[in-house]
């Protein structure tokens with residue numbers, strides 16, 4: 001079974017007992033309900049992840065780095081802020097609102113939304129626009145499976161994802177120094193969202209998703225810069241027109257809507273030609289070339305046929 005235990009975080013940082021148990025019970029039921037499709041790929045099922053070279057032929061980024069070096073501005077702008085403060089966020093119960101161009105809209109309990117949907121394990125590279133990257137075994141539901149259940153209609157050309165706005169539990173949203181207009185919003189073209197590589201992530205390294213990584217669920221769009229993969233999603237809206245997205249609103253010349261990983265298009269303030277693969281240090285920077293579409297070009301380049309990717313960055 002994939003989900004065994006929570007990450008090794010201090011007892012003081014886990015959610016209150018009752019909440020913890022109710023989600024645990026749910027996770028167990030989910031695993032039973034999903035049956036065989038929930039199993040990890042055979043090669044990984046019986047091995048410990050630590051130190052294992054991945055299916056991609058690249059070393060996995062250790063779990064302690066995946067859970068301690070994060071971007072989650074709702075908890076602060078330093079890389080270690082999310083690990084320090086994300087435990088202040090309550091993730092159970094969790095309600096998701098579905099709106100817009102779809103037959104089934106309304107308020108849904110998170111558990112009901114994912115009930116019966118197949119959970120899969122995928123090892124993906126995540127490339128941040130700040131030029132660091134990691135390789136992580138994520139558990140999640142193909143995004144298409146999540147979205148199709150709402151039966152988007154013919155007008156639905158895009159999908160917008162809104163993440164949690166709860167200043168009482170998110171100190172970055174209370175900070176006087178933050179420049180983001182909360183909540184954090186991201187969007188995809190519907191055909192991008194329906195691409196088989198797009199995943200709605202519910203776990204990491206076979207464990208329940210830690211709060212700092214976006215519990216209880218977050219996007220993972222591996223061919224795009226990390227900022228497209230919104231964490232702790234509470235709203236899904238199907239739209240006719242391209243939704244606005246947080247980073248584009250903040251700095252339109254630096255962050256586009258598409259945000260496909262592209263070593264040939266530099267960020268105005270730094271090169272995107274290479275990346276620091278975590279773990280990375282001063283003495284061992286572990287700098288490697290960045291690949292078009294983060295190495296997934298063969299699968300996804302067709303989505304952008306005929307588009308000028310220096311214009312639609």
Ligand SMILES: Nc1nc2c(c(=O)[nH]1)N[C@H]1C(S)=C(S)[C@@H](COP(=O)(O)O)O[C@H]1N2
Pocket residue numbers: 066069070071072073074126127128129163164184212213214225226227228229230231232
């Ligand atoms: N809600 C929310 N989602 C977010 C962010 C954020 O600040 N808030 N940061 C994004 C950025 S810039 C990156 S690189 C990834 C980092 O994911 P990780 O911390 O799990 O590695 O999350 C993305 N999702």
Ligand SMILES: [Mo]
Pocket residue numbers: 071127128129130225226227
């Ligand atoms: Mo990022």
